[in-house]
Amino acid sequence: MSPSRLALVPGVPALLPSYASIDDPVADLRAACLTAAGSLGPRVRVVAPHDLGRRVARQLLAEVGAEESTDDPTGTLVVGNGSAKRTLKAPGHFDERAEVFDDDLRRALLEPIPGALTGFDERLAEELWADLAGIRALADLLTPAHRAEVGYDDAPYGVQYWVVCWSA
Amino acid sequence: MTLQLGRHPFADDATLMMAIVNRTPDSFYDQGATWAEDAAFDRVAAVVAQGAEIVDIGGIKAAPGEEISAAEEKGRVVDFVARVRAAYPSLVISVDTWRAEVGAAVCEAGADLLNDAWGGADPELVDVAAEHGVAIVCTHTGGATPRTRPFRVEYDDVVAAAIDDTVRYAERALAAGVARESIVIDPAHDFGKNTFHSLEVTRRLGEMVDTGWPVLVSLSNKDFVGETLDLPVGERLVGTLAATAVCAQAGARIYRVHEVVETRQVVDMVWSIAGRRPPRRAIRGLA
Numbered sequence: 517m518s519p520s521r522l523a524l525v526p527g528v529p530a531l532l533p534s535y536a537s538i539d540d541p542v543a544d545l546r547a548a549c550l551t552a553a554g555s556l557g558p559r560v561r562v563v564a565p566h567d568l569g570r571r572v573a574r575q576l577l578a579e580v581g582a583e584e585s586t587d588d589p590t591g592t593l594v595v596g597n598g599s600a601k602r603t604l605k606a607p608g609h610f611d612e613r614a615e616v617f618d619d620d621l622r623r624a625l626l627e628p629i630p631g632a633l634t635g636f637d638e639r640l641a642e643e644l645w646a647d648l649a650g651i652r653a654l655a656d657l658l659t660p661a662h663r664a665e666v667g668y669d670d671a672p673y674g675v676q677y678w679v680v681c682w683s684a
Numbered sequence: 685m686t687l688q689l690g691r692h693p694f695a696d697d698a699t700l701m702m703a704i705v706n707r708t709p710d711s712f713y714d715q716g717a718t719w720a721e722d723a724a725f726d727r728v729a730a731v732v733a734q735g736a737e738i739v740d741i742g743g744i745k746a747a748p749g750e751e752i753s754a755a756e757e758k759g760r761v762v763d764f765v766a767r768v769r770a771a772y773p774s775l776v777i778s779v780d781t782w783r784a785e786v787g788a789a790v791c792e793a794g795a796d797l798l799n800d801a802w803g804g805a806d807p808e809l810v811d812v813a814a815e816h817g818v819a820i821v822c823t824h825t826g827g828a829t830p831r832t833r834p835f836r837v838e839y840d841d842v843v844a845a846a847i848d849d850t851v852r853y854a855e856r857a858l859a860a861g862v863a864r865e866s867i868v869i870d871p872a873h874d875f876g877k878n879t880f881h882s883l884e885v886t887r888r889l890g891e892m893v894d895t896g897w898p899v900l901v902s903l904s905n906k907d908f909v910g911e912t913l914d915l916p917v918g919e920r921l922v923g924t925l926a927a928t929a930v931c932a933q934a935g936a937r938i939y940r941v942h943e944v945v946e947t948r949q950v951v952d953m954v955w956s957i958a959g960r961r962p963p964r965r966a967i968r969g970l971a
Contacts, residue, residue, distance in 0.1 A: 530970040541967040600971070607971055673971035 520684040521591035522657055523552040524625065525576060526677040527569030527647060528597075541673075548667035548679040554580035555681050557590025565649030569595035594654055598622075598676025600645035606674020608645040617644055618676040625651070625680055626666065630658040646676075658682060687898055687937065688865040689738070689776045689819045690796020697960055699932070699951050702738035702778060702799075702940040703731035704904065707760040711745040713905050713917055713942055721764055728768050732775060734944040740799055741765060741790075742780035746875075748831050754785045762789045769794030778821075782830050784808035791816035799940075801872065801902075802830040804853050814861030821868045821900055822853035826876030834876050842881040843888045846871040847895060854897050868938060870900040874908050882908035886927050889934035901931045902940035904947075925950045933958060 529535050530542045531549065540546060553560075553576040560577055562584050564570040573593050574584055598618040601611035617640065624632035633655040641648045667679035687694040694700060705727050709716040718724040728739055743760035744752045752760075765777055778797035779790040782805045787798045791812060798813050800806075803825035813820040824846040826837055839845045850869035857867050871892055873882040885892075892899050903909065909923040910916060921943060928939060928947055932954035941947045955961040 528971060530967055535966065535970050537963050537965045537967075538961075539965045541965050541970075607969070673967055675971045 521556050522594065522654070522662070522682040523556055523591065524594045524596060524651070524654070524678055524680045525549045525552055525572070526597035526675070526679070527564065527566070527572045527595045528675075528677065529568060529572070531572050532575055545668055545670075545672075545677055545679070549576050550580055552667050552679050552681050553577055553582065553593060555591070556582060556593055558582050559585035559588060559590045561586050561589040561592045562595070563592060563650045563653045564595035565647070569647070569650065592657060594650045594657075596647045596649065596651035597678065598644075598646050598671070600675040602671045602676060603674040606671075608674075610674075611644055613640065614644050614676075617641075617646065618671070621646070621648075621651070621676075622669070622678070625654070625678060626664045628654075628658045628660065628662055628664060628682070630655045630660065633658075659684065686865050687819075687868070688863055689778075690817070690866075692737075692774070692776050692796060694737075697955075698937070699955055700737040700776075700938045701731075701735065701944050701948055701951075702740045702776075702900070702938050703727075703734075703736035703944050704940060704942055705731070705739045705741045706745070707741060707743050707764055708745045710749055711742070712747060721767075724764060725767065725771075728772070728775075731944050732772060735948055736775075736944045738776040738778050738797065738938070739768065740778040740780050740940055741768070743786075744781070744831070746801060746831065748833065754783050757781065757783065757786050758789050761786070762793050765790045765795050766793040782806050782809065784812045787812040788816070791818055797821065801825075801870075801875065802828070803849065803872070803875075804856070805830050810857040810860040810862060813857060813866075817863070817866075819866035819868065820857050820862055821870050822850045822857060822897075823870040823872040823875065824849045825872055828876040834874075834878060837876055837878065837881070839881065842877065842884055843871075843891050846885060847892055850892070851895055851897065867897060868900045869895065869897040870902060873901065873903055874906045877908075879908040879911040882906070883912065886930055889931050889936060893935040898937040899931075899935070900938035900940060901928075901936045903927045903931065904940060904942045921946065929954050 562573040599614035601608040601614040662682040665681045709719040718727045743757040780799045782802035797819040799821040854867045871885045905920040909920045913923045932951045
């Protein structure tokens with residue numbers, strides 16, 4: 517059985533202490549991520565497709581006093597984000613397909629439409645530098661009965677971030 | 685080491701800009717530009733706006749010149765210290781003096797720090813610092829008499845001499861009752877030193893830092909910079925900043941300066957390169 521509490525955060529390296537600045541460039545995002553991580557209970561399953569995302573997830577959980585666990589988890593934390601080509605100064609430069617891609621992804625996440633999450637063109641996602649592997653796993657965890665609460669929805673550095681909590 | 689400068693505490697890893705404010709008609713760099721009290725007060729406002737944590741108010745130029753009595757020195761600095769104290773409660777006020785009598789008067793007026801550029805020439809200055817609970821800068825001059833230039837000074841090892849003298853002075857201050865965290869040492873570039881000595885002190889500043897006492901450096905536009913680059917006063921900023929970078933890498937904590945903004949940038953940059961300070965705001969590659 518999937519635990520009922522679910523959250524999505526982006527795998528942003530600037531959230532890690534080893535990359536901390538004096539003035540936090542992602543202060544609002546960080547606050548939203550911590551709120552989301554804190555809503556998942558004490559034992560949290562992490563769904564992150566890569567080491568960096570896993571480190572971000574573990575850091576967030578540590579900061580809210582939760583621990584990563586696959587044994588009778590109280591919640592699931594998924595790591596992923598939309599495209600990284602939203603503006604000329606985005607990490608992947610501007611791609612005119614990015615905004616539409618992110619709009620479709622947003623709709624699938626927030627309605628939610630679990631079936632649509634596996635339907636995204638993998639090649640396009642790769643071309644747009646979107647981090648979708650973890651998000652695809654949400655297709656098996658979300659049901660249309662879930663209700664999304666958006667903690668963050670912006671692309672401040674040309675990368676589309678969402679922080680979302682779902683409750684059944 | 686944690687610093688306590690009078691009423692103001694600073695964290696272990698903080699670097700501090702000490703801006704020079706001359707109440708003199710004849711200092712080498714500004715040639716009397718802030719001799720008038722209002723001009724000096726404007727200079728304080730400017731350096732505070734630039735981010736200086738400390739102002740170092742001096743009433744007598746370091747170089748030889750007209751004899752200035754203690755009474756005249758007090759006339760130049762005491763009321764001015766009181767005025768700055770009233771206007772800037774959170775600013776560290778340092779006074780550049782070697783005279784205990786002047787030191788006592790400025791402490792009464794609100795000074796936090798006595799910057800004795802002449803290496804304890806007046807033995808009672810440490811007692812004044814202890815009595816008023818202020819900090820003190822212990823400099824090395826090689827025993828030079830105040831307001832004299834070095835002439836054929838030789839050292840077996842100038843850095844060893846600077847360490848011996850400043851640490852001895854620091855321990856004397858400690859014994860007199862000055863708080864350990866309120867004692868700073870300064871190799872005093874150009875004081876009792878030729879250019880080769882000042883360059884060597886710069887090159888080996890890390891040995892002074894290793895004593896554990898917080899180190900102040902006063903490099904700004906000095907003759908060792910001018911002679912090294914053959915440049916007159918007014919064209920020594922780049923050389924000053926190069927020396928500043930080397931001292932920052934070694935771990936100097938306080939920088940006595942004419943140019944606050946430029947020095948702050950150099951020290952912050954070097955401090956970050958050394959891994960002692962995070963970047964101000966890093967997102968490149970991390971979004």
